[in-house]
Every structure is written in structure tokens, then in C-alpha cells.
Amino acid sequence: MFYHVNGLDLHVEEQGQGDTALVFLHFYGGSTRTWSKMIDVLKEEHRCIAYDQREWGSSDKSATSYTIEDLADDAHALIQELGLKRYVLVGHSMGGKAAQLLASRNPSGFRSLNLSCTISSKSSKYATRTKECNGAFL
Numbered sequence: 001m002f003y004h005v006n007g008l009d010l011h012v013e014e015q016g017q018g019d020t021a022l023v024f025l026h027f028y029g030g031s032t033r034t035w036s037k038m039i040d041v042l043k044e045e046h047r048c049i050a051y052d053q054r055e056w057g058s059s060d061k062s063a064t065s066y067t068i069e070d071l072a073d074d075a076h077a078l079i080q081e082l083g084l085k086r087y088v089l090v091g092h093s094m095g096g097k098a099a100q101l102l103a104s105r106n107p108s109g110f111r112s113l114n115l116s117c118t119i120s121s122k123s124s125k126y127a128t129r130t131k132e133c134n135g136a137f138l
Contacts, residue, residue: 017046
């Protein structure tokens with residue numbers, strides 16, 4: 001299925017059910033397939049949402065900007081479009097950076113952050129907020 005957010009069509013795969021959704025953000029070069037095996041296990045007890053970020057997989061490749069801020073904005077817009085009331089961000093590498101930035105904004109419905117193989121640059125404008133929040137999220 002595709003959702004139109006921030007002027008782009010993002011390919012989204014949704015499986016499972018539950019009150020709290022797990023929103024999966026893939027690494028540079030990844031796609032929804034990155035999370036397939038994990039979702040196969042988690043979908044029995046959780047609503048799982050994986051999407052191809054701009055330029056990757058089956059999502060729109062017409063964007064002119066690909067910053068971490070753009071990726072975080074896309075994730076937030078998709079979450080709003082899906083009407084998620086409670087969600088966990090699950091980010092790997094580049095997806096983890098976007099997840100950290102979105103989490104640092106403390107959006108409505110956000111419950112926790114799960115990261116793998118990612119960093120938050122000390123020079124980034126959101127690194128300080130992420131560092132402050134890490135204890136609460138992890």
C-alpha cells in the first residue's frame with residue numbers, strides 16, 4: 001500500500017494488531033524487506049509497520065532532498081496519516097538517526113525508541129536532546 005506524505009508516495013507494509021504500533025525505519029540502502037523476519041515473529045502480538053523511506057525500495061524517487069530531517073519529517077507525517085495513537089520507533093543505522101530526531105521532538109503518541117547500529121553525531125542539533133532522553137527511552 002502507498003501513502004502520500006510530504007509530496008511523496010511511500011510504500012508501506014502493515015501486519016499484525018495491537019494497541020501500540022512498532023514503526024520500523026530501515027538503514028541506508030534498505031527497504032521494508034529489512035524487517036521481514038523480525039516482523040514475522042512480532043506480528044503475532046504487535047501491529048508492525050515498515051515502510052520504504054524516500055528513494056528506497058518501492059517508494060517515490062522524485063525527492064530533491066534526503067536529509068535526516070526529511071526522513072524524520074516523513075516518518076512523523078506517515079504516523080499522523082496512519083492515525084497512530086501509541087507507537088514505538090525502531091530504527092537501524094540511518095533509520096535510527098531519523099528515529100532519534102523524531103523522538104527528540106517528543107511527538108504525540110510516542111512511547112519508546114529501539115535502536116540498532118546507529119549513532120547520534122555530537123555536532124548535530126538534536127544530539128543534546130537525544131542524550132537527555134536516552135535514559136527515558138532505553
